[in-house]
Amino acid sequence: MGALILDGKALAKAVEAQLKERVDSFKEKTGGSIPLLATILVGSDPASATYVKMKGNACARVGIESRRIEMPESTTTEELLEQIDVLNEDDQVFGILLQHPVPDQIDERAAFDRIAIEKDVDGVTCLGFGKMAMGEFAFGSATPAGIMTLLESYNIPIEGKHAVVVGRSPILGKPMAMMLLSKNATVTICHSKTKDLPSIVRTADIVVGAVGKPEFIKGEWIKEGAVVVDAGYHPGNVGDIDLKSVIDHCSAYTPVPGGVGPMTIATLITQTMLSAERRIA
Ligand code: NAP
Numbered sequence: 108m109g110a111l112i113l114d115g116k117a118l119a120k121a122v123e124a125q126l127k128e129r130v131d132s133f134k135e136k137t138g139g140s141i142p143l144l145a146t147i148l149v150g151s152d153p154a155s156a157t158y159v160k161m162k163g164n165a166c167a168r169v170g171i172e173s174r175r176i177e178m179p180e181s182t183t184t185e186e187l188l189e190q191i192d193v194l195n196e197d198d199q200v201f202g203i204l205l206q207h208p209v210p211d212q213i214d215e216r217a218a219f220d221r222i223a224i225e226k227d228v229d230g231v232t233c234l235g236f237g238k239m240a241m242g243e244f245a246f247g248s249a250t251p252a253g254i255m256t257l258l259e260s261y262n263i264p265i266e267g268k269h270a271v272v273v274g275r276s277p278i279l280g281k282p283m284a285m286m287l288l289s290k291n292a293t294v295t296i297c298h299s300k301t302k303d304l305p306s307i308v309r310t311a312d313i314v315v316g317a318v319g320k321p322e323f324i325k326g327e328w329i330k331e332g333a334v335v336v337d338a339g340y341h342p343g344n345v346g347d348i349d350l351k352s353v354i355d356h357c358s359a360y361t362p363v364p365g366g367v368g369p370m371t372i373a374t375l376i377t378q379t380m381l382s383a384e385r386r387i388a
Contacts, residue, residue, distance in 0.1 A: 111359035113257050113336070119369035122256075122377060123169050129380050130170040133387070142383035143172040144202040144228065144376070145194045149187060149209045150180040159206050165372045171379055174200070184214045188221050195223040201386065202228030202379035207278060216277075225385070228378035231278060240285045246378040251283035253370030254315065254336055254361075255290070263313070263334055263359060266291040271308055273297045273324060273347070274317030279338060283315055304328075316347035326352025335360040338367045 133142060144166055148159045159175065166173040176190060187209070194200050203226045209215050219231040227235045230248035238245035247255070258265060270292040274280035284296045292313065297304055308314055308328040314335050316324045321341040326349055329335060335357045339347025346363035353360060361367050 110354050110357050111261065113261055113263075113359055113361045113366060115253070115257055115361060115367055115370040116365040118257060118260055119373035122373040123165070126169040126171075126376060126380055129384070133380070133383055137387060140383075141170065141172045142201045142379055143174060143199050144204060144379045145174045145176060145197075145200045146204045146206065147176045147178065147187070147190065147194075148206050149178045149182050149213065152208075155206045155208070159204075162204060162372055162375060165376050166379070169376060169380075171376055180210055182210065182213065184212070184217055187213055187218050191218060191221040195221075195226060200226060201383040202226055202375075204229045204375060205231065207231075225382060228382050229375055230282065230378070236277070236282060236285075239282065239289075242289060246382070247286060247374070248278050248282040249374045249378070250279050250338060250367060250371045251286050252378075253372075253374035254283065254338065254367055255286050256374065257361065257367070257370050258313075258334070258336070261359065265313070267293070268312035269293050269295070269310055270313040270315065271295045271297060271311035272315045272317060273304070273308065274315075274319070274338075276317065276319075279317045280315075283317060283338075287313070287315075314348070318347045320347060321345050322347070322349040324348040326356070329353050329357055331356050332358045334358055336367065337361050337363050340364065340368055 146159050163173040194203050203222045220233055224234050228246050230246045235245035239247055270287040272280050272284045275296050275298045284294045288294045305328040309330055311333055314333055317338040322345050335353050337346035337348040
């Protein structure tokens with residue numbers, strides 16, 4: 108039997124269908140209010156502009172409003188913080204997405220942490236990370252939270268498994284590791300200073316590639332029957348894992364594209380909806 112494809116595109120579509128119903132019910136309960144996600148794009152990076160557009164389109168598909176704020180490349184940290192303060196104060200706004208990365212002169216961490224916790228639907232604040240790590244409610248970082256939804260939807264066993272996360276970025280590798288730990292996986296986090304990465308990856312029941320380098324993780328590193336999650340996306344439709352050399356001996360994998368990417372967006376809008384529902388609860 109071939110490897111199971113963890114189809115993020117199909118699951119995201121199903122999630123969107125449910126969200127439409129939740130938006131309708133929210134409108135009914137509030138006499139016509141519509142949840143609103145504010146997106147902030149700083150600078151003119153074309154990839155970032157595309158991601159923001161895709162997120163706005165996904166909102167439109169389910170009936171959530173999006174308000175796009177564009178700021179120039181020369182924006183200072185202070186100016187960005189002021190803009191975030193305005194959105195924090197605005198009762199119409201239920202979620203704030205600051206598209207990453209921001210230009211170099213901006214203190215990205217300060218900007219992320221300025222987002223009010225109840226509007227941090229992309230799960231980027233230190234406070235949200237800490238709460239999530241301690242098992243308290245917080246919106247999870249969208250990409251790893253989307254990966255967890257995908258694994259759970261396919262009933263991939265996590266408890267007691269050895270999960271190896273390659274990458275430790277604040278928005279991906281670190282929260283991914285904490286989420287797997289909270290589901291009782293035994294977790295190893297690898298990074299650029301890790302010694303003999305291939306031999307560690309070979310011990311994994313679940314491998315998450317979050318390295319940011321095209322096809323960096325090789326098929327021969329992957330144990331027979333492992334579950335393979337590729338968070339990477341690079342030109343040429345390749346991820347961080349050399350998937351074509353993995354498919355013949357893994358048990359399940361996320362395709363690129365159509366795996367993790369659609370789940371990231373579906374999670375962002377799900378969490379925006381949840382933020383709205385929590386406000387009226
Ligand atoms: P990042 O901030 O660049 O982090 C990359 C991580 O990989 C770092 O922790 C780094 O280690 C580690 N690394 C680099 N070279 C390594 C090596 N030779 N061996 C082992 N580890 C190494 O990237 P990111 O934002 O987490 O993104 C990772 C990937 O996910 C990218 O391909 C990105 O495009 C993708 N992504 C996808 C989505 C989506 O929605 N699908 C969202 C976000 C990101 P150090 O910490 O030691 O530097």
